[in-house]
Amino acid sequence: MTRLLRALCALAMTGTSFLLPVFAAEDLDSLQAAFLRGEYAEVEQKSRELLQRSGSKDEEDLLYLQGVSALKLDDAELARASLERLIRRHPDGRWAARARELLESDDLLFSVQVGAFRTRENALRLKAELERRGYPAAVNRAEMGGDEFHRVRVGRFSKREEAEEERKRLDAQGFPGKVVP
Numbered sequence: 753m754t755r756l757l758r759a760l761c762a763l764a765m766t767g768t769s770f771l772l773p774v775f776a777a778e779d780l781d782s783l784q785a786a787f788l789r790g791e792y793a794e795v796e797q798k799s800r801e802l803l804q805r806s807g808s809k810d811e812e813d814l815l816y817l818q819g820v821s822a823l824k825l826d827d828a829e830l831a832r833a834s835l836e837r838l839i840r841r842h843p844d845g846r847w848a849a850r851a852r853e854l855l856e857s858d859d860l861l862f863s864v865q866v867g868a869f870r871t872r873e874n875a876l877r878l879k880a881e882l883e884r885r886g887y888p889a890a891v892n893r894a895e896m897g898g899d900e901f902h903r904v905r906v907g908r909f910s911k912r913e914e915a916e917e918e919r920k921r922l923d924a925q926g927f928p929g930k931v932v933p
Contacts, residue, residue: 763916769792779798779802780810780813780814782796783798783799783802783814783817784817786798787817787820787821788915790824790864792821792822792824792825793821793825793841793925795817795818795821796818796827796830798932799814799815799818799821800818800919802814803815803818803826809813810894811841811842812841812842812845812846812847812848813847815834815835815837815838815841815847816834816835816838816847816850816851818830818834819831819832819834819835819838819851820849820854822834823854823860825845826932826933827933828859828860828862828912828933829911829912831854831859831860831928832855832860834912835854835860836851836855837854838851839851839852839855849860856909859875859907859933860910860929860933861909861910861931861933862907862908862909862910862911862912862915862933863890863905863906863908863909863913863915863931863932864905864906864907864915864918864919864922864929864930864931864932865903865904865929865930865931865932866878866882866889866904866905866906866914866922866927866928866929867892867904867905867929868902868904869902869903869904870899870900870901870902870903871902872891872893872902874902875891875902875903875904876891878904879891879904882904882906882927885925886907887906888907888908888909889904889920890905890906891903891904891905892905905932906918906922906929910930915931916931919931
């Protein structure tokens, strides 16, 4: 009988509870399938649960799935934290390069959206007014429900708190808005 088995038997006989970390490959397969079906909230939650278990040999995959799912759910802060942890713990892993690309992309930055217009001209007028007041504004085209909109956004912040401070300044000057990733 091995030492480990003897120790586990001794624990069982004393009534002490013990848990062994268990992670099945099926869990990762089902998470990947859920991600492909667009079930990002489920993937993020299950990834979090599996990452809390110690000893997961698939930690890198779980961190990547958690990060990109959070990104799809517009939770840039969790996405950033997951991808940074992936790079710290697996700097040469198969997802590290992609995680670095995502961290450097605009997808993980916050802005303050102060308007969305059907006509580009209206968006450009608001942009010009914001720039006259010293705000770095940009107009981005977006499609929603088959309709085209022109969004006016201010700033590029790496932290939501910084964008929230800018939102308050804009609001005080008559430009209400919302923080968006």
